Amino acid sequence: MTATDRNKILSEHPIGTLEAASPDIAEQGCCGMVRSxxxxxxxxxxxxxxxxxxxxxxxxxxxxxxxxxxxxxxxxxxxxxxxxxxxxxxxxxxxxxxxxxxxxxxxxxxxxxxxxxxDGGDPTPVAESSRRDPNKTLAEMLLERGLARPEELTAADEIRNDPVAWEILEAEDLTPSGRDRMLKAYAYMRREMFETVRQQKRGPRA
CATH class of the missing domain: 1.10.260.40 (lambda repressor-like DNA-binding domains)
Structure with missing residues (x-):
């Protein structure tokens, strides 16, 4: 996913505008990319x-x-x-x-x-369970990160092993908060597209 793709995801949904003003934006470059x-x-x-x-x-x-x-x-x-x-x-x-x-x-x-x-303690290795799971749904990713409540989830979030979602979560040039913002914006975009397709399938009302 290129920076242009990320900009498109964020710009096409209000969350991109709302969260661009967050206090930690100074710690990030475009779309939450880690600066040098x-x-x-x-x-x-x-x-x-x-x-x-x-x-x-x-x-x-x-x-x-x-x-x-x-x-x-x-x-x-x-x-x-x-x-x-x-x-x-x-x-x-x-x-x-x-x-x-x-x-x-x-x-x-x-x-x-x-x-x-x-402080004298031991580091915590990243748990194997937090790495890529082919059965994990977008809904589970959102819930794990506190990015959505159960009642907010839709059928569009039930996709499993979404390659775009995994690419966002594994992007090394994004900070953790940048990944969260991007994932949330991507989920909203999917819901909008899903609803648009569903309305089109229903066809015009008589």
Whole structure:
């Protein structure tokens, strides 16, 4: 799905206008796309000689090895340079909350895991059940994320394994809130199309 496709989904439904004014829009680019690190306000660096920095750096390295990833790949997913990632791990540079979330995505950790590690806890790997399930419906995706109430769901939401919905949820250039906005807008667009087709099938009234 291109940025043009995303713009079309958002622009064709009021939710695109309503949510464009949300407070966290400053953390995102077009359609919730994650901006490069240079476009975000970075947080403070972790001092080199601290237990929290050592814990986080060690946990990140261990997870990278478990997943068979290279630092270059992780940096690319987080949209920062390998140099900046290296400086962050060493305690020489900070990162924004958006980039931290992107790093957690790259390492397949639940969001908030890096803060938990700094506090002395253990990261939470992304649950297998939260990954792509071919039997999951769009309705279930919306309910899981608190984007719809049961009474709001329609027959249009009962589609299973919707490739567009999965593409939105797995988009690495969208923040979590950006994915939610896009998924909600897409669901509304599907409902409108579904209703239009149903009305056309009924034909003109006598």
């Amino acid at each position: 690190e240079s476009q975000h306000k970075r947080g403070p660096a972790m001092p080199r000689d601290t237990a929290e920095r050592t814990r986080l750096a060690d946990a990140m390295d261990q997870r990278r090895i478990e997943l068979g990833l290279r630092w270059e790949h992780i940096a690319e997913k987080a949209r920062i340079s390998t140099t900046h990632l290296r400086k962050f791990r060493r305690g020489d540079a900070g990162i924004s909350s958006v980039v931290e979330a992107a790093l957690e995505d790259a390492l397949q950790w639940e969001h908030g895991s890096m803060a938990t590690i700094r």
